[in-house]
Amino acid sequence: MELYPLKFQPIFKERLWGGNKLRTVLEKEADGDTVGESWELSGVPGDATTLVNGPYAGKTLPELIGEFPGEVLGNEVLERFGEEFPILIKFIDARLDLSIQLHPGDELARTRHNSFGKTEMWYILDADPGAELIVGFREDVSRERYQQALEGGTLTDLLHYQPVSTGDAFFINSGKIHAIGGGILLAEIQQSSDVTYRVYDFNRRDAQGKLRELHTDLALDAIDYRRRDDFVLDYSRQPNTSNSLARSPYFNTDYLKLDRDRDLQFDGKSFTVFMCLSGTATLVAGGVAEEFRAGETLMLPAAVHKARLATNGCELLQVTA
CATH class of the missing domain: 2.60.120.10 (Jelly Rolls)
Incomplete structure (x- = not known):
């Protein structure tokens, strides 16, 4: 591929x-x-x-x-x-x-x-x-x-x-x-x-x-009738690093707020999805650069092990299964 x-x-x-x-x-x-x-x-x-x-x-x-x-x-x-x-x-x-x-x-x-x-x-x-x-x-x-x-x-x-x-x-x-x-x-x-x-x-x-x-x-038969205060996700907003947002058996989500380029490494266990929330960024992998902006989404196949996010300022959600 x-x-x-x-x-x-x-x-x-x-x-x-x-x-x-x-x-x-x-x-x-x-x-x-x-x-x-x-x-x-x-x-x-x-x-x-x-x-x-x-x-x-x-x-x-x-x-x-x-x-x-x-x-x-x-x-x-x-x-x-x-x-x-x-x-x-x-x-x-x-x-x-x-x-x-x-x-x-x-x-x-x-x-x-x-x-x-x-x-x-x-x-x-x-x-x-x-x-x-x-x-x-x-x-x-x-x-x-x-x-x-x-x-x-x-x-x-x-x-x-x-x-x-x-x-x-x-x-x-x-x-x-x-x-x-x-x-x-x-x-x-x-x-x-x-x-x-x-x-x-x-x-x-x-x-x-x-x-x-x-x-x-x-x-x-599907409703959970109990009151559960388990729905608010508290998370860190530290810049230029991955901040854990949600963990579940189905998907894992991190929040990234970047004001400079960031190198990424992946273990090959899952594909990775990036949703841009604000600003613009360019995702570089396999020698190909793809720009995306707020409201756009990119996906990296699991076989990609290294990538780079180039940006002057953006917020992203990074999602894996």
């Missing part, structure tokens, strides 16, 4: 709650004022991102993995997850509140949907004054109390509301009830799954005037 920084064409998703910050803030070529998601790196069937640079341009991510599985993913990732790309990388713009929802864990998702579960993390890129997330319950609740509140229209009274600002980061375990509030632009790293159980949608209607589907019965 020829080794170089891989750049993929994002897939834009229109959403009822979407806005225009992907275009106005991140300067993406996203038409329309209700684009809610930019899928940066995806192997999801039917929504696989396509490589746009270098000798493999035109291949989808799954096609590239199929041709060079160990070189792209890393042998350890290949052993754990097979040839299915294990994570999904997005930028999300919520002009309006998202539905209140949750995601099943691995076992339930595998049994019901033949899918990975969905554990995810968020990094807040921009937030309007007063913007909030819903993350979990205010206190432990029983299944019966939850059902009563849902049926009685008082579910929101049971939920925890979390104010946010730029630079905040959160870890959302599968089973945790949650919603991204209106006015928030964020980077999302998640297991490669598009399985969502929507339990409350504020009685909104889609473009055809229809209420969106709810999954209240499916959600009952």
Whole structure:
């Protein structure tokens, strides 16, 4: 395999709650004022991102993995997850509140949907004054109390509301009830799954005037009904070094704030993804230099063992499986 920084064409998703910050803030070529998601790196069937640079341009991510599985993913990732790309990388713009929802864990998702579960993390890129997330319950609740509140229209009274600002980061375990509030632009790293159980949608209607589907019965066995204060990610912002942000069985994320060039070394166990949060940088590997800026994402195959980030100032998330 020829080794170089891989750049993929994002897939834009229109959403009822979407806005225009992907275009106005991140300067993406996203038409329309209700684009809610930019899928940066995806192997999801039917929504696989396509490589746009270098000798493999035109291949989808799954096609590239199929041709060079160990070189792209890393042998350890290949052993754990097979040839299915294990994570999904997005930028999300919520002009309006998202539905209140949750995601099943691995076992339930595998049994019901033949899918990975969905554990995810968020990094807040921009937030309007007063913007909030819903993350979990205010206190432990029983299944019966939850059902009563849902049926009685008082579910929101049971939920925890979390104010946010730029630079905040959160870890959302599968089973945790949650919603991204209106006015928030964020980077999302998640297991490669598009399985969502929507339990409350504020009685909104889609473009055809229809209420969106709810999954209240499916959600009952997937919800974690306990209050858990485990979602705020406290992390260091030391410049010009890797700061551990999130660790999980599914993905590991570091935060980098650089004001000068940085040499990188990798152990070959996993691919590496860089999401640019602010500024610009050039990633150099295999003799190829690829520039990227805020709102763009690059991936290094696992077979790359050395690279260099050249920058006068940037913030990045560095992600491995």
